[in-house]
Amino acid sequence: MPRYFFDVMNDVKATDADGVDLPNLEAARGEAQKDIDDIIASHFSTLGSNWSKWSIEICDRDGLLLLTVPFSRN
Numbered sequence: 001m002p003r004y005f006f007d008v009m010n011d012v013k014a015t016d017a018d019g020v021d022l023p024n025l026e027a028a029r030g031e032a033q034k035d036i037d038d039i040i041a042s043h044f045s046t047l048g049s050n051w052s053k054w055s056i057e058i059c060d061r062d063g064l065l066l067l068t069v070p071f072s073r074n
Contacts, residue, residue: 001019001021001022001023002019002022002023002024002060003019003021003022003029003060003061003062004019004020004022004025004028004058004059004060004066005018005019005020005059005060005063006015006019006020006028006031006032006035006052006056006057006058007055007056007057007059008035008039008056009055009056009057009068010053010054010055011051011053013053017045019061021029025058025066028058028066028067029058029067029069031043031068032056032058032067033045034052035056036056036069036071039054039071040071051070051071051072052071052072053072054070054072055068055070055071056064056068056069056071
């Protein structure tokens with residue numbers, strides 16, 4: 001099963017050193033969306049609602065960028 005890494009991007013990059021084994025990229029997209037929902041829910045009051053600079057980059061074990069999932073759904 002492939003391992004996917006979820007780097008949180010805003011003004012700085014928070015690198016995922018561990019990754020998660022998932023069956024495919026669509027499952028990784030779902031995992032990223034859950035992470036986004038959790039981050040927004042836990043930080044909404046401190047960060048407001050401007051998430052336009054935030055995203056999660058999904059990478060493979062070689063660091064190749066596979067997909068970018070934005071926080072803002074606009």
